[in-house]
Amino acid sequence: MPVYNFKSMGVVPTAKDLVDIVLSKTQRQTPTVVHNGWAIQRIRQFYMRKVKHTQTTWHEKLSTILEDFPKVDDIHPFYSDLLNVLYDKDHYKLALGQLNAARGMIDKVSQDYVRLLKYGDSLYRCKALKRAALGRMCTIMKRQGPSLAYLEQVRQHMGRLPSIDPNTRSLLVCGYPNVGKSSFMNKVTRADVEVQPYAFTTKSLFVGHTDYKYLRWQVIDTPGILDRPLEERNTIEMQSITALAHLRAAVLYVMDISEQCGYTIKQQAALFQSIKPLFANKPVLIVANKTDVVALADLSAEDRALLDGVAAEAAKVSAGGFEGDKPGSNLIAMSTLTEEGVSVVKQIACDRLLASRVEIKLKSKRINEVGNRIHVAMPRIRDGTARPPIIPASVLAKKGLPPAAPRPTERDLQEAQGGAGVYNADLRKQYDLKDEAWRYDIMPEIADGHNVLDFVDPDIDARLEALEREEAAAAAEFEALDTGLADDHLSQAEWEDLHRIRERKKRIVADNRRKRAAADNTPRIPRTLDAPRSRTAERMKAELGALGLDA
Amino acid sequence: MPQGDHIELHRKRYGRQLDHEERTRKKEARSVKKRAAYAQKAIGLKGKMFAKQRYQEKAVMKKTIAMHEEKDKNRRVKDADEGSAMPAYLLERDQVDRAKVLSNTIKQKRKEKAGKWEVPLPKVRPVAEEEMFKVLRTGKRKKKEWKRMVTKVTFVPPGFTRKPPKYERFIRPTGLRMNKAHVTHPELKATFQLAIIGIKKNPNGQAYTSLGVITRGTIIEVNVSELGLVTPGGKVVWGKYAQVTNNPENDGCINAVLLV
Numbered sequence: 001m002p003v004y005n006f007k008s009m010g011v012v013p014t015a016k017d018l019v020d021i022v023l024s025k026t027q028r029q030t031p032t033v034v035h036n037g038w039a040i041q042r043i044r045q046f047y048m049r050k051v052k053h054t055q056t057t058w059h060e061k062l063s064t065i066l067e068d069f070p071k072v073d074d075i076h077p078f079y080s081d082l083l084n085v086l087y088d089k090d091h092y093k094l095a096l097g098q099l100n101a102a103r104g105m106i107d108k109v110s111q112d113y114v115r116l117l118k119y120g121d122s123l124y125r126c127k128a129l130k131r132a133a134l135g136r137m138c139t140i141m142k143r144q145g146p147s148l149a150y151l152e153q154v155r156q157h158m159g160r161l162p163s164i165d166p167n168t169r170s171l172l173v174c175g176y177p178n179v180g181k182s183s184f185m186n187k188v189t190r191a192d193v194e195v196q197p198y199a200f201t202t203k204s205l206f207v208g209h210t211d212y213k214y215l216r217w218q219v220i221d222t223p224g225i226l227d228r229p230l231e232e233r234n235t236i237e238m239q240s241i242t243a244l245a246h247l248r249a250a251v252l253y254v255m256d257i258s259e260q261c262g263y264t265i266k267q268q269a270a271l272f273q274s275i276k277p278l279f280a281n282k283p284v285l286i287v288a289n290k291t292d293v294v295a296l297a298d299l300s301a302e303d304r305a306l307l308d309g310v311a312a313e314a315a316k317v318s319a320g321g322f323e324g325d326k327p328g329s330n331l332i333a334m335s336t337l338t339e340e341g342v343s344v345v346k347q348i349a350c351d352r353l354l355a356s357r358v359e360i361k362l363k364s365k366r367i368n369e370v371g372n373r374i375h376v377a378m379p380r381i382r383d384g385t386a387r388p389p390i391i392p393a394s395v396l397a398k399k400g401l402p403p404a405a406p407r408p409t410e411r412d413l414q415e416a417q418g419g420a421g422v423y424n425a426d427l428r429k430q431y432d433l434k435d436e437a438w439r440y441d442i443m444p445e446i447a448d449g450h451n452v453l454d455f456v457d458p459d460i461d462a463r464l465e466a467l468e469r470e471e472a473a474a475a476a477e478f479e480a481l482d483t484g485l486a487d488d489h490l491s492q493a494e495w496e497d498l499h500r501i502r503e504r505k506k507r508i509v510a511d512n513r514r515k516r517a518a519a520d521n522t523p524r525i526p527r528t529l530d531a532p533r534s535r536t537a538e539r540m541k542a543e544l545g546a547l548g549l550d551a
Numbered sequence: 552m553p554q555g556d557h558i559e560l561h562r563k564r565y566g567r568q569l570d571h572e573e574r575t576r577k578k579e580a581r582s583v584k585k586r587a588a589y590a591q592k593a594i595g596l597k598g599k600m601f602a603k604q605r606y607q608e609k610a611v612m613k614k615t616i617a618m619h620e621e622k623d624k625n626r627r628v629k630d631a632d633e634g635s636a637m638p639a640y641l642l643e644r645d646q647v648d649r650a651k652v653l654s655n656t657i658k659q660k661r662k663e664k665a666g667k668w669e670v671p672l673p674k675v676r677p678v679a680e681e682e683m684f685k686v687l688r689t690g691k692r693k694k695k696e697w698k699r700m701v702t703k704v705t706f707v708p709p710g711f712t713r714k715p716p717k718y719e720r721f722i723r724p725t726g727l728r729m730n731k732a733h734v735t736h737p738e739l740k741a742t743f744q745l746a747i748i749g750i751k752k753n754p755n756g757q758a759y760t761s762l763g764v765i766t767r768g769t770i771i772e773v774n775v776s777e778l779g780l781v782t783p784g785g786k787v788v789w790g791k792y793a794q795v796t797n798n799p800e801n802d803g804c805i806n807a808v809l810l811v
Binding site for chain 1: 552556596600702724727798800802803
């Protein structure tokens, strides 16, 4: 799986529990009542359903288990090798294979018994066949007890493995036991690795993370390795070997030059020679630890020669970085107790690893995809005018001056005047105003029940003027109109006529409004039947009156 | 300790709760009462299963207690061999063997004369014809009733060719045909899955023997070559008789006991 999340594997129950789970599930999810008097087809169907349901449940449960466990052949070789070292690949594959075989066998049993159930002619016979089928399936699973127990143990251990990403930048720390690998790890990362005076304190891989150049780096601490042939190595050492073999990381070979770990420098150099083949294509750094006890300069000549020999070998074997420029650049002194040299080691290792990774990426074919997309455009020269960069005169003038005293920052001001909670920053001093007198004016916010800001407009003066001009123009226009509607031209008779007309109009409008305003319950003659609206109450009154009726 | 063992690491660094021992002791003491309460309260299938489990536990506990109490019992040790004047380890061995062999040969001769063979199931329940055969109606109007379908498990020899379907009277469905049996060796107490060679005798009648019907009590011949038995003369035994001990149509398999 691409993301190594071994924690998300489901629990593998024991054989007994698994049998209980499946059988009780069948009991709950299939009908339970059957009668002797039913049609034989119905009885058969009842029992066939139970057999098939049990088979599907078994199939599902086993399939989830088989899919949860990682396939040793499909994962990163580091993890497959680690699983092999910890759990024995053969045993692991066998256990999973047996579960797979059991799953197939259960399917076959179900098929056979469903076929037999078709010939069941009595309830007893069908029931006996169903009992035989379920019993057979459960016996197959009871035999898988040891496999299930083993897989549960593997799952529990796997879930607690440190989450090492094999593809990211990593630093691998290796060396004899007790040289100070875990102390280095504790100093550089936040991993709380146990540090004790006895050998093999660290019994498995530990991972910690650190930052450098805005990138995340993995630091992997390994258990100590002894100088033995590969066949004789125990599980703990094999984990280190696996990490060295499969992770493309920068290797920090830590040596204890004070020999407090119990191994001489000669032995440590010999170990380096024997695990040299694992360092191919990796940047290697020789780190001399415990310099607070014995400084690098205080070493005897032969020990120093040994160290230099190891550093030279490392330079030859390793790849990437800046080897070859200085003969001693591979060897760095550090002391995890006093913490001197620790950050230097980290820096050099990270730089080396980065350089080697960049080199590899450049050499690979994929760089062309990215390289082709990056294009720095340089404008072509099209005419004779020179277009130099523009630098303001004040900057040019300033360039000659010595650097000014740092002016007090806002933060300094804040601290001086009481701190974060007490000081209220004066934002008004940065206002850009036409008149300095306005700087600390009190601004009204609410006027006549309205927000002043809703009405404030930078162009408000101009707009006001424009509006006034418009208004004046409209008024003048109106004045200039010679419509003849002015009242002083009329004579008395005309005035009275005008007055009467106006009154009548008002009355008509009022009537109409009244009619409209009243509730519209009155039946009205639609316009299609009486367009000129000639049928009025008065007409009716008149006509009926003419007939002689009192309307 | 591995990096992922956070709980153990915390325990190692900070130890457990101050009253941890007391709490565990009291919890264990209380668990007895809880179990008893559950045993009384649980009903249905869960209750039955729990009761069964508890009964087994109690039986084992009783046995262990009885075993422990044995040491307090005083018992008189009797000499096993009261018959002869001499102790058993001084007796001649030959005498004992020869006497046994003689009596065995006499018994075998008597059985051969009687024509009776010692089988694990001397008597079986007789199977009626209505139970054995199902009547099939055939013909244009489904009125003819001369065809029969066998409802029990049958064995059909491998080279068998059937009669033309129109004329075959007894139909042996392929779903009920089996050719392997689970044979138990009575002395070794081991079970093997062996191929059936043929049917020797069906106690319900000669007709069923010829048809190849296998019911409880049928004597079948099985291929024992994988057991590697050899006659005293040096010849390899590859076929032996076995008697069927279950009802194959109810269990879906043939279980038999080897006749040695």
